[in-house]
Structure formats: structure tokens, C-alpha cells
Amino acid sequence: MTTTEVAPLPLGTGVVEAAVTVRGLAKRYDGRAVLDGLDLDVRRGECFALLGPNGAGKTTTIEILEGVRRRDAGEVRVLDEDPATGRREWRARMGVVSQGEPAGQALSVREALDHFARYHARPRPTDELLAATGLDAKAGTRVSALSGGQRRRLAVALGVQGRPELVFLDEPTTGMDPVARRQFWELVRGLRADGTTVLLTTHYLDEAAELADRVGVIAEGRLVDVAPPAELGADLRRRATVSWIEGGSRRQVVTEYPTGVLRDLLATATRGEVPGLTVTRPGLEDVYLQLVGAAPASSGGDLA
Amino acid sequence: MTAVLPPPTTRPAPPSALSIARARVGLELRLFFRERQQVVFSFAYPVVMMVIFGAVLGGDVLPGDVPFPQYFLAGIAATGIMLTSFQAVGTAIAAERETGQLERLQLLGTPPVAYFGGKAGQVLVTTAAQLALLLPVARYGYDVPMPVDLAHWLAFAWVAVLGALAGTVLGIAVSAMRGSAQSVTTSVSAVAIVLQFFSGVFFAFGELPGWMQRVAALFPLKWMTQGMRSAFLPDQAAVAEAAGSWEHGRIALVLAAWVIIGAVVCVRTFRWRRADG
Numbered sequence: 001m002t003t004t005e006v007a008p009l010p011l012g013t014g015v016v017e018a019a020v021t022v023r024g025l026a027k028r029y030d031g032r033a034v035l036d037g038l039d040l041d042v043r044r045g046e047c048f049a050l051l052g053p054n055g056a057g058k059t060t061t062i063e064i065l066e067g068v069r070r071r072d073a074g075e076v077r078v079l080d081e082d083p084a085t086g087r088r089e090w091r092a093r094m095g096v097v098s099q100g101e102p103a104g105q106a107l108s109v110r111e112a113l114d115h116f117a118r119y120h121a122r123p124r125p126t127d128e129l130l131a132a133t134g135l136d137a138k139a140g141t142r143v144s145a146l147s148g149g150q151r152r153r154l155a156v157a158l159g160v161q162g163r164p165e166l167v168f169l170d171e172p173t174t175g176m177d178p179v180a181r182r183q184f185w186e187l188v189r190g191l192r193a194d195g196t197t198v199l200l201t202t203h204y205l206d207e208a209a210e211l212a213d214r215v216g217v218i219a220e221g222r223l224v225d226v227a228p229p230a231e232l233g234a235d236l237r238r239r240a241t242v243s244w245i246e247g248g249s250r251r252q253v254v255t256e257y258p259t260g261v262l263r264d265l266l267a268t269a270t271r272g273e274v275p276g277l278t279v280t281r282p283g284l285e286d287v288y289l290q291l292v293g294a295a296p297a298s299s300g301g302d303l304a
Numbered sequence: 305m306t307a308v309l310p311p312p313t314t315r316p317a318p319p320s321a322l323s324i325a326r327a328r329v330g331l332e333l334r335l336f337f338r339e340r341q342q343v344v345f346s347f348a349y350p351v352v353m354m355v356i357f358g359a360v361l362g363g364d365v366l367p368g369d370v371p372f373p374q375y376f377l378a379g380i381a382a383t384g385i386m387l388t389s390f391q392a393v394g395t396a397i398a399a400e401r402e403t404g405q406l407e408r409l410q411l412l413g414t415p416p417v418a419y420f421g422g423k424a425g426q427v428l429v430t431t432a433a434q435l436a437l438l439l440p441v442a443r444y445g446y447d448v449p450m451p452v453d454l455a456h457w458l459a460f461a462w463v464a465v466l467g468a469l470a471g472t473v474l475g476i477a478v479s480a481m482r483g484s485a486q487s488v489t490t491s492v493s494a495v496a497i498v499l500q501f502f503s504g505v506f507f508a509f510g511e512l513p514g515w516m517q518r519v520a521a522l523f524p525l526k527w528m529t530q531g532m533r534s535a536f537l538p539d540q541a542a543v544a545e546a547a548g549s550w551e552h553g554r555i556a557l558v559l560a561a562w563v564i565i566g567a568v569v570c571v572r573t574f575r576w577r578r579a580d581g
Contacts, residue, residue, distance in 0.1 A: 066411060
């Protein structure tokens with residue numbers, strides 16, 4: 001598998017402050033390494049998406065950063081503090097949208113927001129939160145009567161209630177319908193526009209591509225690549241697949257130099273047209289699948 | 305380049321544990337009274353038991369010339385306190401942990417003591433409401449005399465408060481048990497039922513086998529029923545007690561010890577999440 005060094009924070013172009021810095025993070029459960037030397041940098045003000053298959057260590061990483069799970073080794077700084085010893089004042093600067101139930105089932109949405117407002121020094125007004133999450137019409141509805149997507153939105157409202165500098169979103173759109181997802185994306189863009197750092201985990205590549213300034217891919221307990229969504233897996237993207245039909249069967253060549261392959265191909269074509277000719281480059285999903293080892297790395301040879 | 309970083313956001317300190325505890329008492333009460341099953345069970349159980357046992361054994365007279373309903377009121381009042389504290393708290397916390405509500409509180413940085421305070425406040429209010437329902441039923445339905453003077457009312461009050469607090473901390477402690485919320489609920493109910501039989505709620509304590517009395521003496525319920533008897537029964541009935549007196553000092557000592565031991569256990573074993581790695 002291709003392993004790419006984590007890109008260092010750019011220096012000399014002004015000071016880029018780190019919201020999250022992780023070096024050599026390790027965590028074992030029952031002797032099995034879940035995190036095995038993970039490095040991660042999240043810059044202040046960016047939206048960073050953590051991608052990876054189930055069991056790759058995404059949630060464990062997030063929980064260690066949130067200070068609710070102990071690590072076995074490594075250095076971790078979140079908002080300039082070690083989460084393992086984080087105090088309430090530190091916690092107050094973070095917001096978390098976790099996957100658990102947001103509030104007591106028997107509370108109305110407004111009651112839940114009004115109650116949890118009292119845990120914060122400067123809570124966002126309930127009406128503002130209701131409007132931002134599109135829950136105005138549901139303010140009087142009990143949590144038990146909300147749909148899955150509405151519950152997630154309540155969880156988001158509660159997560160940003162304390163005006164956090166850093167927000168953790170753990171698989172925030174799981175169970176949302178496409179419309180709710182788009183509304184949720186708008187919400188996240190709004191947070192980011194306000195200068196809030198967002199760290200989200202997701203299974204959805206389109207979500208990462210839509211929202212994230214940078215994407216990190218976790219596989220087998222390590223960060224295997226990190227880049228803006230369009231540049232992820234640069235090495236892998238350089239390879240193009242040239243494919244055509246010859247003698248009734250499809251042939252393909254994977255190459256870093258598709259122009260040369262095409263030139264040869266066109267020269268050998270007896271007639272004007274090469275049947276079924278395509279040149280494709282890997283999309284985000286292809287790159288992702290190769291990075292996490294779910295697809296075989298394509299060799300450069302003729303696979304026909 | 306003189307990059308002047310913006311000063312770290314100056315935030316006021318988070319609200320105190322006390323003010324969060326106050327908010328939680330309100331929340332806990334609201335949630336409690338909206339949970340119909342819990343309300344009916346907590347409030348109706350002592351009253352229904354009073355009615356059933358009053359109807360069946362109302363004419364009996366127990367040692368010390370005490371009519372059965374008078375003796376039974378003391379026991380069922382103590383039982384009611386155990387239900388609104390130990391049982392209600394133990395099952396509620398197990399459920400809140402299972403649904404991830406506690407995890408959210410942890411992520412909010414809620415001080416555990418604020419959470420415990422919310423539970424204790426809710427328990428004291430619901431216990432008071434439950435007793436306010438039970439006593440008139442006993443007084444007007446079964447002619448059970450109320451505590452005769454201020455001293456007896458005070459005994460009733462401190463036994464109720466200490467008992468409710470002991471039940472609360474034990475409920476918090478028992479919720480740390482491994483297993484699903486459902487299995488915690490079942491275990492808590494089983495313990496509550498057995499303790500009622502062992503502690504002299506349904507039968508005169510003095511008539512129970514010696515081993516049963518000795519087991520019961522380890523737990524708070526026996527001492528709560530004894531304390532309640534000291535409030536509701538005539539003073540001469542004290543001779544029928546196991547020790548020949550009400551043992552106020554020992555009751556206070558045992559209940560206070562349970563509160564303190566329970567609190568230490570809570571602080572050491574309380575978990576916001578189901579499993580921790």
C-alpha cells in the first residue's frame with residue numbers, strides 16, 4: 001500500500017495555528033492495535049474530514065481527541081491542551097455532535113435547548129439555534145416524536161450551543177435523507193464561515209468532497225494520506241486507464257503516460273476509429289478504495 | 305512579518321456545579337413526571353399495598369399491642385422511599401447511560417457532582433410527594449394515628465431524608481453494574497423485593513428468623529422501617545423491637561454510613577459510558 005508522509009503545516013506564509021496536533025498516537029484493545037502511530041494535524045478554521053472503513057480507528061481517534069478515551073502512547077494537543085488532562089474550561093471551547101441520543105425523549109426540542117443552555121457561559125439563543133437547524137416548526141415537539149434526521153439536527157444545535165472553537169462531528173449525516181443532508185451541509189459551511197474549526201468523520205465520500213478543506217484517510221490505525229479532496233492520492237491519480245475493444249474483447253492499459261499509449265494505439269489503428277476507446281483517471285472513490293486497501297493497487301501492465 | 309495572533313478567546317468560566325445541579329433538579333422532575341409508568345409505580349405501589357394489606361390483615365394486632373395497619377404504614381413508607389430513591393435512580397441511570405445521554409453530559413464537561421445533585425433533588429421531591437399521598441390514605445382509610453408530636457415528626461423527617469439519600473447513592477452505585485439497562489432494572493427490582501421481605505415490611509420484624517434479621521440489618525431498609533416505627537408507633541411498642549428500644553443513634557449511624565460509603569463508591573465507579581477502554 002502507498003503510504004504518504006503527512007504534509008507539514010506550511011511555514012513562513014504567516015502563522016497557521018493548529019487546532020489539533022497528533023503524533024504517534026497508539027491505542028490497543030485486548031492486545032489488538034486499533035491505532036498504530038497515527039499522525040494528524042488540523043488547522044484552525046478549516047473543515048477536516050476523517051475518512052476510513054469501519055474499525056479503522058476513526059471513532060477511537062475522535063474520542064481520544066475529545067478526552068473521553070485514554071491513549072496508550074503518542075502526543076496529543078487539542079486547542080493547546082492535552083485532552084487526557086483537559087479541564088472544564090477547555091471542554092467549554094469544544095462542541096461535540098456524538099451519535100448518542102441528544103436529550104431525554106420526553107423533552108420538547110425547545111425544552112432540551114433551554115435546559116442545556118444552562119451548561120454554557122454564553123449560550124447561543126435558543127431561537128437562533130432553532131432557525132439555524134431548521135427546527136423552528138418542531139420547537140414544541142418531543143424528542144421521541146422527531147425523525148432520525150431531526151434528531152441529528154437537534155444534536156448539532158446542542159453541539160454548537162456553547163459557541164465552540166472546535167466542533168467534532170462523528171458521522172453526522174448517518175440516517176439522514178438527501179434533503180436533510182444538504183441542509184446539514186449548509187449548516188456546516190456556515191460554521192466554517194464563522195471561523196469554527198470542524199473535524200468530521202464520515203463514510204460518505206461525496207460529503208467529504210463537499211465540505212472538507214482537507215481529507216485524511218485512516219486505514220489500519222494510521223493516517224495513510226491527507227490532502228484536499230481533489231488532490232487525494234496524487235500518485236494514484238497520475239495513473240490513467242486506457243481501454244478499447246480489440247478482436248471482440250476489451251483490453252486496457254494502466255499507465256502514467258496515457259498520451260503515449262494513445263499515440264501508439266492510434267498509429268496501429270487500421271481504420272479511423274478505435275472501438276470503445278476511453279481514457280479514465282481514478283475518482284475520489286477509486287483513490288479512497290485503494291488507500292484503504294479495499295481494491296488492489298493497479299499494476300502498470302496490460303491486464304487484458 | 306509581525307503576525308499578531310488574535311488573543312485566545314476570552315471566555316467566562318463555565319457555570320458552577322451548583323447552578324447546573326439546580327437546572328438538573330428541574331429537568332429530572334420534568335422527565336420523571338412525564339414517565340407515566342415510573343410515576344404510577346412509585347406513587348401507587350405503597351398506596352395499593354396499604355389497601356391490600358389493610359383489607360386482609362387490618363384486624364390483626366402485632367406484638368406491643370400495635371394494630372397491623374399502623375405497623376404496616378411504617379414499613380410501606382420506608383419501602384416507598386426505597387422505590388423512589390434506590391430503584392428509580394438505579395434504573396434511570398442505566399437507561400440514560402445506554403441511550404448515550406450520559407455520554408453527552410460527559411462531553412459537555414458536566415461535573416459528576418452536579419449530576420448526582422440533580423438526582424438527589426428529584427428523589428427528595430418525589431419522595432415527599434409520595435409520602436404526602438400515602439399518609440392521608442393510612443390516616444383516613446385505616447385510622448392510623450400520625451406522629452404524636454414534633455419530636456416524632458422530626459424523627460419521621462430525618463429518617464425519610466437520610467433513607468432517601470442512602471437510596472440515591474446506592475442507586476447510583478448499582479447502576480455501574482455491567483450489563484444492559486434491562487438487566488440492571490431486573491436486578492434492582494429483585495433486590496428491592498427481597499429486602500422488603502427481610503426487613504419487616506410485610507411481617508413483624510421480631511417474628512422473622514434470626515438469620516433473616518441479621519441479613520436485613522446489613523441494609524438500610526431495615527433501619528428505615530425501624531425509624532418509621534419510632535415515628536408512627538406508641539413509645540411503649542419499643543420493647544417489642546429486637547433491641548428493646550428504637551435505637552435512633554444506630555439508625556442514624558447506619559444510614560449515614562450507607563450514604564458515605566455509597567458516595568465513595570459512586571465517585572470511584574461512576575461511568576458516563578457503557579464500556580471504557
